[in-house]
Amino acid sequence: MSFLCKHKLPGTAHFCGHGHPENAPCGAFEYVRVERPEDLPPADPRWVDVAVLDMNHGWPNLGHDGLVHSLLDLACELLPLSRETGVRVRALSFDVRRSGMVPEAPGGRFSLYLGTGGPGSLDPYENDGLSEVSQGIREDPSWQAPLFRLFDRILADDGTALLAVCHTFGVLCRWSGLARHVLRGPEKGGKSAGVLENVLTPEASEHPWFRRFSRALGSTGRLRILDNRLFDLIPEPGPFPEGMTPIGWETLGVGGPQGDAITMIEIARDPGGTMPRFFGVNHHPEVLDRTRQIQIVRQKLARGEVSATWVAERLEALTRTLPDEDSEERLRQTSSYTLLEPLRFHLWRQVRRRIEALGMEVDLHEDRVAAGLPLPTFSALAGALS
Template identity: 60%
Template sequence: MCSHNKFMPIACPHKVEQGAPFCIAEEPVDVPCGAFLYQRIEQPDQIPPPNENIIDIAILDMNHGWPNLGHDSIVHLIKDAACDILTILQSTGLSLRALSYDIRRTAIIPEKSGGRFRLYLGTGGPGHIDPHQNDGKYEGSQGIVENIAWEAPLFRLFDSIYADENSALLAVCHTFGVMCRWSGIARAVLRGPEEGGKSSGVLENILTPEGQQHPWFRHFAEMLPGKNRLRIMDSRLYDLILNGSLKNGATPIGFETVKIGGPQGKSVTMMEWVRDKGGIMPRIFAVNHHPEIIDRKRQLQILQRKFDHGEVTREWYEERLRLVT
């Protein structure tokens, strides 16, 4: 094994050969090691049967078909997780498989927790958090006309995850807002001119006292300026404003700052709903930014692939290119 840093040795021979700290396979289905599999779900007959030798992870794709970096970044992170435990997977004959469900356009929802899935990952996405508001005309709908059929069954899935202490839900951006709507803890408010409109770019969040004292996040806090300020990648039209008192153990972990270095703002950006059985690690947790978009080289690879394949316009490509460079 070799390593690109002192913390994580690289067991994947393909990474070693290419000298890259991440898998350079152009498409998820092209991974040469066999430890990672990927399936896109847009029709019911595309759902593969469970396999005792495959650990399935459900991706809740909330992008409504819009081009984005976040979904592919999450796929790559799962792929890298397979690389990190490659020797274990190979010695046991197991593989990780990401099943990506096109939630908002198809209303196909993954199975409830307790069966094939123990981990669910939610992506970002465009439009209003409340699908009833996405009529294609409202300013905050971003032109989306949405079928609301997915919302109720997705909320039932969230209920099942909450009730199952052996399952976890981690999410970003749009799914964060949907989870706030599901739990009733916060409401979405379109950012107006007084807030500077869309919040975009490398900005700042601030940990709450609960976040600083959290048995998991306090170790992260120790590495931060002032033990509470972190830089984040933001891209959102909506603030999530808490609805009074919180219930059932929900804990705000972070908020926006008014400006970098400024005071705490009103929009909650990091929320824990429940912890694991040991009371240490978040089991249901989400943020209103994009921690999945990491590693400049990987983002450039994803961007270039999307542009070369005609998935995005030059304008979209160049805007994201400026953001990651």
């Protein structure tokens, strides 16, 4: 769904903001950074709070802001409902690894969590600031135990969702015991970065949600990804536990054979039976609109936030294309199926439930997203409240 408001004019970015998270001028969205307990605002029945697990340890990155901007864009889609009901969306970004801030478990203010990428080893005990895998990160691992307890609670709560990318995906693999992290060696070309390829599993072709993606990809099941990772996640021997489904594998180069690293896992499915509710990927579907991302990278350099080396690495990944295809469109397709539509589904559910809890009825239901039906227009949403 897309629309134009006075803050989204032709020729401008598809989201509000200036290359970093901020509040939406329309009032439909708010961003709060949580680095200390006192940074956490009180819960409010008219705010749908989404917990962002920031795993970047203070490093400059594009992914965290991409996740927040995706939330902002989805919140702005619901602007007519926000104006009528006062129900808005708020992203609370918890500085997990550097500040030890872990959000509260589901059952209170949170029913939707998002996990970002991040630098260093997937095991915080390996991040001594000196080893190759630490990437200069010297880490206090005390956040790991409370985060693992949070994952336990999310898994146990059918009404709660967690969507994870890259570093958080690796941490989930360690928590669940599904896969072990292995540093990519020279035999695999070292770090995996840029526009590359994954392949869907046979299980994905039978999955109620991902089989649509499989059909769109055709018989090869190969999808474009934007990658930036040091580690492979190698599944432990034996079948996956009941209820947990492998969705994607790496390929050994574009067009190459399937590799041994798992890249997408559904840990739990929504009770409706279609949409993943506890899901992780080892790529970056949150980094959307590469032209816009290039602009953000250059803005960060101009503000002195990043080094020239950091910029060069990101620009190389963001400007790479593959011959004889529309790489940008294929990346958008991957983002849609592996992040944006699941996120829209779970956010719509939380907004709908909050409106109903306030004693109002609304013609908005997340099952429309799960069924792949056309989404309501901006004007239609204006008349959705009854």
